[in-house]
Amino acid sequence: MSRRMAAAEARSAWLFLAPSLLLFLVFVLLPVLAAFGISFTRWDLFTAPHFAGFQNYADLILRDSLFHKVLGNTVLYVLGTVPAQMVLAFLIALLLNRRVWGQTALRVIYFLPVVSSTVAVALIWSWIFNSNFGVLNAFLGMIGVQNPPAWLNSSRWALPALIIVAIWQGLGYSMVLFLAGLQGIPHEVYEAGEIDGAVGWRKHRYLTLPLLSPTTFFVTIVSLIGSFQVFDLAFVMTQGGPANATNTIVYYVYQNAFQFYRMGYASAAAMILFAIILILTLIQYRLQDRWVHYD
């Protein structure tokens, strides 16, 4: 190819890239750098920002006991949601991967909560969890539970309530990924395995699980990252309450930025969330060699 043609190709390429490049610079790359910069300032949006060095980070990490609680809540939420959701999703995928009557309809039903708006879902569950008239406590009463929890009004039960909703809503997403993974396992593997005595549970322990490990790896990362960013549920169901029992990292960022106008402080909290997600992803990739088998 002549040099002139190569130059023409490159010129076309940059024209094709121009719109995305512009949007990427304006709404992603520059904002990330700006967020980093803002996190070192004290800024209320109305007066000029003051450079504060590492003050925001020091305050958040060393002194802000509410932020510690917020971090704890988020970790509890993630630990409560991700493993339970993955186990359930895996079991359902395993069952749905058999020839079952109404298979397509069943798969679609398990997936419907995923496409539902979290705001609407949060409203529906707020009504279900309503401690006086909610259908859940009516049901619990029917099966003999004497003092059902006050759920969203209880600082002890509000977070578990959010976790239940999150498991319900996200289940279908992981399930679909597991199903896709299961369908990628060749038939012959099981036939060969059966000859070696891999039947019943052993079949899944020694064949399905190892062969599915790339899927499991991917589902783990995606669910962890998604769960750390919980906001809509906390905003609509509890406004972070009662007594900050459901205040999470993103809710805290929102509160500080758009209710208290502490842009620097909120940005620093957002950067800490970024760091947590980055570290988790890196750890996962490092551990990957130990338990993920690619063919």
Added chain:
Amino acid sequence: MTDVLERPAAVVPPRAVTSGVLNWLVFLLLLAGALAMCAPFVWMLSTSVKPPAEIFRYPPTLLTSDPQFGNYARIFGVIPFGRLMLNSLIVSGAVTLLQLLVCSMAAYAFARLRFWGRDALFLLYLSALMIPSQVTLIPNFILIRDLGWIDSYAALILPFAFSSFGTFLLRQAFLTVPRELEEAARIDGATYAQVFWRVMLPLVRPALGALGIFTFIAQWNNFLWPLITTTRPEMATLTVGLSTLRGQYNTDWALLMTGSVLAILPIFAVFIAGNRAFIRGITSGGFGGR
């Protein structure tokens, strides 16, 4: 991997399926699970047509003897519900179209054209996948405010007109198109733009469909960004309108459930109409070649 939801099971060897009792057990288990998944939606529907007196009845009743379909008309008077729906439709539609165009153009360049810095730039785009959107939230809000774009469609649409995910997904699709097809067109004298528009885009229609449905649903359900960039009720989106309903009319559960039904049903329709494409987007987006 294309139709995870519909493909019949092929993995389990035939002999494992012989037990009829076991199959029934599996079916009943799955049915019970599916009922549990549906129950909140059923409860939403049931509450949305209940008369006030029945909302707080104990024990609760599933079916009301006196359904109040008027709730569905009432909600349009309490908040500008029609306008909110229209806003959500405009924003989701515009974001979807723009993203399909912007991402496919970039994806074509990354998949097919040679230029200096290509791999480094693609890596930069990809690394953006790791950035939680909350990090860019504050600077983007400040930018929109300084531009005077609060309460505008531009604010709701433009920040989402590009996505790394979409570029990655479509690049994967373009890579599977045989080179000979476009080379033939090039020899016939087609420009790169013509090759892109007439040859490449039609060939990756399934991937475009997947990304389109995916984007539309995500935008329809988007909440935090419209929450902070809209102040006038008539410029809000459906999700924001719903959340304010909760604050003002704390006890009007019938109305809240009515709003939820109206927010969820359109998206169910979109999903059920295109669930295969949607699932393809999910499963191919993450796995690349697998």
